[in-house]
Amino acid sequence: MMNPHLFNQVVIVGGGTAGWMAAAALSHMLEGSPTKVALVESEEIGTVGVGEATIPPIIAFNEMLGIDENEFVRATNATFKLGIEFVDWAELGQSYIHPFGDFGRDFDAIPFYQYWFERAQTGKRDDLFSYSMMVEAARKKKFMRPLKDRPQSALADINYAFQFDATLYAKFLRSFAEDKGVERIEGKIIEFKQSPETGNVVSLRTDKEQTISGDFFIDCSGFRGLLIEQALQAGYEDWSEWLPCDRALAVPTKKSEYPVPYTRATAREAGWQWRIPLQHRTGNGYVYCSKFIDDDKACEALLANLDGEPLADPKKLHFLTGHRKVFWKGNVLSLGLAAGFMEPLESTSIHLVQTSLARLITHFPDRRLNQADIDAFNARTLREYERVRDFLVLHYTATERSDTPFWRHCQTIDRSPDLERRIAQFEASGRVFEETGDVFGTASWIAVMHGQGVVPEGTNPLLAKVDPRRIDSVVGKIGATISAAVEQMPTHEEFITEHCASRSV
Template structure:
């Protein structure tokens, strides 16, 4: 047997990040000599704002072998086809960032280039009507993709979930414990480090119990008990680009059928989220304390709830940014311990997932080779930076100048990497995928166009194609999408038939 194999992986903290880590390690290490232990305290609350996700979570569930209908029932989940942005570009204007492509590509040229060429020539129509996901959102429709009809527009349905984060953590806890993960209740009082290299050796609990380990996963939230308080890794502050630093969250009673999308509504000094679940609606107000008082932010949230509040307001403080190292020595930070990206594009849970996938690629033994750790940190840093740029785009590409906050956002100096993307799009409508970019061409197109960024020209190769042929292609695609959206069942009907939490009378 390899003498360097890990004997004990210790996860510090529960919540979504901790139990996602426990479920992953428990599943993949089941039957191996490596033990997995999770330490959490019921006295320490968790931050439950990560209720909305993006499509790659399906890959995570599939990897674990989770039955999707059971998962939806157990977490009071609904399905999600995109995110609606209200009042971001200007008041009274909205658009949907869909999980899926626009139209269908021809001759290795993206569909939107044909649409752009036609519109620049004077034929004005709605880009977003050529997205099946947008049309399904508008009509409150949902179904899973047709896997047996690859030529059908319905085979391209791309979706995620909206769920109760506390129920998701409980669901994953049951799964992880079924895989042999041991949960220890208690608060950590002291951390012991090795004198020769500073690696964490053991954790002493308030009860007096000591837990030793080889590899530690820090899921302790904003405080970063191991990655920051112990190892002093450092934090890179991104408030120069993303100034919001407060949030207040509050669930309310549902007042109608849940929509198959999340809504983000711009407010005077930030934005409000609305996440429809089967049993309630999740709400929160993200704002900048430099431009708004806490009590005012809470009142704005209360004034814009759909239904009766179901709990007291939960106030949060944060600094958008990331740890300077996500993996330091024998400690890996996940979730809020790794950094914070406001949930504008529902990336919080995804960042946990991709870090876990990256961990499996670079899974260590007791030698903790620096090449693996450096590669992990480099790739994770790039991923955070790509998401940062995508979020900054929402704030800086705007006509909003009606409040001091939005005038401040207009004056923010964009990161050079974002400037380059916008310039290429303005010049000729070009969008290029970057490594470690979780948002593809369709996502960038939706937000660039939705935020008012307009190209001045289309791909020159399209000029050789007769205009009547382009018109015919676009009409056919529009008719196909309309027919497909019409044929889909309503979102609530799909839930009732397949995975409802509630029994029909």
């Protein structure tokens, strides 16, 4: 028997990456259902998307939709991403790569990195990052997809994400969603109507005199939060005490070399600069704190540190790090910038949209709008935002830099109790534990803490029983295996040229 409470129509407010990701996911999941999906957007309202770097779970999103990866890469001028290089974060002149994937391979039920720390404490201190296949491949500009049919091969463990043009990704998903039956409505929303009994949104009116009714609304209207804030007044939680950067400048440049398979984040005087290499150009930007540098000087610093010729004037963005106090209220769920903003230091913007969509599917409502589901969604989403926040705060506070007022301020930032606990565990015995709901796993925490100079005082006491010669032997074999595997990979350029070169390049 069909559920009599099913939605007649879900309305997505705003396009861009978040809006069209929602449209693509819901049109796929609701295909064959009586529930219709409509998206309202205006060509007059620009989107923030200036180029996006992602993390590996986006592969699962594309696979869920049945998207051919080579087609997606070609359509979005994408490149592959094995990690993020952090330059000048621990101190000036120092860099490391936060890789996607583990360090080495665990043996005897003890993580590989613990063996490395044990050897380091006895003076055998080589480069931990050389035991990451993703780092070694990134350094040598190599790439290939994992050999899933050879699970015992080191080449089965390749983890990657993408660097792509966000505007082209939205266009790609729009085509997908419209093919699935999503109705796109052109128009600028000028009015919303709410139920006098429940306060829920019941309809929208556009500047073209269209009235769009809906049972459930997904707010992808950007920072202004047209429905979640202006209509339902969800409130906003300001996190600038932890993450003080509040502005960004973005500018594309001509590519100066063949794109490398990683993103770069370089610490600057009052923030950091990103570099995202695509097939046809390079995305660049400076995320900074306006209390420590003005817009003109930030613009000068960005333009002075570009690798190629600018293709446009820098685009200015203002933001307040934080999130809506509730992400889902009544019959409105917020996504993307309408839900909150976490600076793109670890490429989590699209991921937070993706995981919210996954939670929405898990808790998908009908017209009864079960409050228990809404509360569960909000609690799980908040916890994820907190985990991302703490990981970003780690980058700013685990540093020896004190050469500018901004970096001296970062030394005064209070860490959350959860972040303090994680760092204390690592400092005591080199241990990191992945926890339910973590966006970033153990290897990510190890990479940033070790890369930024957090040094453990000890290791797992169980290592005392292991013969040091055996540790040296196993670690050496793992290193040799990784080196041999990377040598077998084609270059990033060769792989893209053979499989997924953009037709517009």
